[in-house]
Amino acid sequence: MKFHQLRYVHEVVRQQLNISAASEALHTSQPGVSKQIQLLEEELGLQIFQRNGKRLIGVTEPGRKIVALAAKVVLEMQNIKRVGDEYSREDTGELTIATTHTQARYRLPAAVKQFMAQYPNVKLTIHQGNPAQVTEQVASGEADIGIATESISKDERINCLPCYEWNRCLVVPPEHPLLKSNELTLQALARYPLITYDFAFTGGTLVSKIFHDAGVQPNVVFTAIDADVIKTYVNLGLGIGLIANMAYDAVRDAPLHSLDCSHLFPNSTTYLGVRRDAFLRDYMLNFITMLSPQYDKRTVQHALHQV
Amino acid sequence: MKFHQLRYVHEVVRQQLNISAASEALHTSQPGVSKQIQLLEEELGLQIFQRNGKRLIGVTEPGRKIVALAAKVVLEMQNIKRVGDEYSREDTGELTIATTHTQARYRLPAAVKQFMAQYPNVKLTIHQGNPAQVTEQVASGEADIGIATESISKDERINCLPCYEWNRCLVVPPEHPLLKSNELTLQALARYPLITYDFAFTGGTLVSKIFHDAGVQPNVVFTAIDADVIKTYVNLGLGIGLIANMAYDAVRDAPLHSLDCSHLFPNSTTYLGVRRDAFLRDYMLNFITMLSPQYDKRTVQHALHQV
């Protein structure tokens, strides 16, 4: 049983059972991949893939176990390589961060700037997506670090660290009637068309739960992943926007006004997550401390079980 | 980076850094192992082993990480092989059980007999040791299943299942004064020289804690791992024996008498543990159900996280 064979199986699965695509991704010939997979199946004495004639059309029952184990092995091998890099070509490598728009746009820039200055030879990539996608990217190893709210901390495959707390604010056009009322309530809020994040009302998240518990039905007319998009539409007079408070800046976002909502919703916590058994390069740990200066490296290492 | 190289590193560490011994264990030549390890070190750009001239005298800091990861990979590869065996040469293989004397002698025989009848082609091995050794063997993968009391359930690397509960009894020679007293107490017990398991008083275990909490100092004159040894010495009149109640049988152990102690000590639970990320062959799961018929296979699978 060769390590290559496991990589091949792993990649074929990742490429939706397309051997040609896998061989391309692996920079090798297609017959080679085909052959090695056959040899592995022969050695193990079982079929990993279901075939219809010559096409792969699925993964067999035992195949699923093999695929899962192969994925683990591939990850461990990556980790070993990383340990090598860590102790030799110090301070060069890659860092992939998966996060949501709000974090990428409003919270990460300072840390990223600092990081790039300190590690000019690390190739930094930011993957943007909704919380579920962030979680998946971290769990699959596509991203080294994921930054998102709550949901990421509930995944068994991911170790998490609370990063910081935040709340929401309402952005409204100038002269909006809500600016004159003395106290903002859920009821008042529900009277106007609402524009907010598209994931705020999926999967029983916090915001939807608060409305539901209060027996108030908000009038959500439009959703986006993107606070900037939301503000744009608020500017057009299509409604009022409910966004993270860090996404509003009085000067930059004039003429919009903001109304604090922290009395309506409990604080949310943004978590940072890494895959359970990923090895973190030193610069990765340092990035985390740049993002969350309240932790030192030792604390981070401990919290993320990098023993 | 070849899989073989990781096996080599793993085995060299297991053999106390003796490359010759490792090459023997791996059925290959010593220069081969030496070479491959050098190649791996070269590829990773770091030293795994500390060398004094040509002798290996230790594992470097990064080496420790590599060794740990290599061990994981080796284990996963074993698991993959097992999946293969599971679905092809059904019902042949090996099963290694690590357990303490008491379990091996008094509790396992029935299950073992049943198992051997059903799986004549599975090579069954029982490793005997104290609870700490059992734990270590399971954690290291030397044993597939470990059966021991409490301590095994506290190891992070092991998934456990409570197997059954038991308590202790006192074995005394015939005509012993304790046979005439109406109620057995810790104080009464402490008046006589005591013979018991050697691990009963190490590491703050249950028995020692009970005595300590009651402010009673037992007079332990002799310890053994083995209830049979203990009974032998009780027979010689060297003291009274405190053993697991399942280890006493009125007929077989005559002329010794027993006194129930379940009012003095809380029940102990015997746990069955498997390594966190080990793949369990079907016959292994069946062995567990034979030992603990109160669970069905599905329950066992779930409890041990064999998803």
Add this chain to the structure above:
DNA sequence: TCAGGTTACGCCTGGCGTAATCATG
């Protein structure tokens, strides 16, 4: 007919074993 997979075959890398050499206690 074409995308996608397997078979056939020769090249050549690289792993292994043997034998010789070197270092440490």
Add this chain to the structure above:
DNA sequence: CATGATTACGCCAGGCGTAACCTGA
């Protein structure tokens, strides 16, 4: 000197790529 690691070297398995061939949609 004996134990144990490294170096040298030739053999050959086996992985890879090219080319030819097969097969459902």
